[in-house]
Amino acid sequence: MSKRNKSRVTLEDVARHAGVSRATASLVARNSTLIAEKTRQKVLRSMKELGYVYDRIASNLRSRSSYIVGVIITEIANPYFSELLAGVHQKLDRDGYTVILGTTYGSREKQEKLISTMMENRVGGMILSPTAEFSPELVGRIREWGIPVVMFAREVSTGTEFDYIGVDNVQGGYMATEHLIGRGHRRIAYLGGTPASSAWRHRREGYRKALELHGLPQDDRLILNTPDTREGGRQGVLELFAGIEPPTALFCYNDIVALGAMQGLRQMGLEPGRDVAVIGFDNIPETEQTFPRLTTISAFPKKIGMMAAELLHERMNGLDRQPFRQIIAPELVVRESTG
Amino acid sequence: MSKRNKSRVTLEDVARHAGVSRATASLVARNSTLIAEKTRQKVLRSMKELGYVYDRIASNLRSRSSYIVGVIITEIANPYFSELLAGVHQKLDRDGYTVILGTTYGSREKQEKLISTMMENRVGGMILSPTAEFSPELVGRIREWGIPVVMFAREVSTGTEFDYIGVDNVQGGYMATEHLIGRGHRRIAYLGGTPASSAWRHRREGYRKALELHGLPQDDRLILNTPDTREGGRQGVLELFAGIEPPTALFCYNDIVALGAMQGLRQMGLEPGRDVAVIGFDNIPETEQTFPRLTTISAFPKKIGMMAAELLHERMNGLDRQPFRQIIAPELVVRESTG
């Protein structure tokens, strides 16, 4: 269902009970300072007595405003994204917003549908980690609609009219690869993930740059796409080592893939960190407790989430300024998986 | 801000553009079969042309209904809870609901505030993992309000008027302790978490029952409360071993605490699994890849989340039946951390 039968206590009821007008009651509900303390008390007492619950929906309708924010991420189960979510949510909550959550699971259709739903629910702003390119038509619809949108963690080339906050993936990919090269590796794979994600493409760019700078050959057979899951990493590594000339080091698209890859290596009788170097990306908490502990690139998801929320908040408060990209620097965290 | 200046395209506009009445346009928007196909097409075309966006908020207001569901959990970053959230969210989304998310971080005030906010936003139902006891007044307010509420994962004794879905924590605690006893341990600690959580109390009950059944002494110094975090587990274990007669095995409140405890053990030069047995609770994905791999009790968070969502859905569709508790059986997963 969704219907409710019992009619609710309205401001009208409260006003009548307290012997004031509806407008006065409304001002009390909103904590206006215009109201005499005495009246205020009287009205508040009536509210309590009648069990009045403020109707934010009716209020939003009338005042054409909304403190609801839509947050769209691609997945919840991956710790990277749950940290991202924790960051945005915590900050938004602190600023008094209510959060509507959406998850795309990488589907473009789902993404479009979620955005529509959020607009229909009158969100005052949106924060999202896009899954795929936006159709120019969708970009148009959002702009037309007139609410601020902040993208984070994933980028979209068709959406340059929106703010973006994320880690420097090119730099991160570069640092990871460079680290492996520094450890003496010459045959380094880039494992897992798919080009659908801007993060994947940027990390690969960094990877290539590092190889190039060190005069190492680029071998496309060493770049293997898989779902960015544990299982993807595990399967991927098996496939990779089925080839003629396997790599000696793995730069994994993210930590989850890296964990899967380590499983896969063991399955083949290879010891990660000793026989094959493995580096991840994100620095999710569990990387510190795996065996061997995973070397990785810190991507600061929580921080990025909070920054995105902060920016949206400013935009919703009228910050008028050209859309911009804010890129934060990644950090290399050396542990035992890279020897 | 939150204000929007540009006035939106309304059904009125659409109706005028299409040369029909507002009521007709409304029926088209809702896919009513009462409308002649020809009119329907005409109206749909007008909608597209004008860029009409359905206003679900106005609709809800008038029709006194809501497809928005409030979901309240205690934390996002703990994989156990993010799995729980993933389960509810996925199912609710599939059934066409929009989800408002709330996080209590264990605070009772925050919990009360979130519940109020959700009611103010006219949610049609709520799913929550309670943090603390509900005041009878709060229970009253919710009942009065008349929307269905499903509790999951954590229980509340003052809320027996609500449905509850969770794992059998008593049984889980029993199985964990029994397993350790079976491995020859006689001095077993119950480490981490706090009695504020029903899950903590139930797991302790199982722990005690097992000790009792095997005629082992109960020593309250072996029960140590800490925050249910990694750090809590680490600190806790240090404290525990500072005592005169340390335990030989740890039953940890949950996996996160157990991971922290393993860190703490190593810090003291003790090897988890060899020198001290460690068992966790939840079976979060990373337990499979720690070193040593963590023995634990499966609590099936995703499944519980989905079941809760399913139940709420039924309730919102008018399922009228006494509130009930649905308890699912935990499973022991033996790995290396218990020798």
Add this chain to the structure above:
DNA sequence: GTGAAAGCGCTAACAG
């Protein structure tokens, strides 16, 4: 099948 009128619960604007 379609239209006209009333009203969901609230706030804006203005008067006093």
Add this chain to the structure above:
DNA sequence: CTGTTAGCGCTTTCAC
């Protein structure tokens, strides 16, 4: 400081 009036965008009767 408080009251009056109008109306946010939609759905619900109830005519026709």
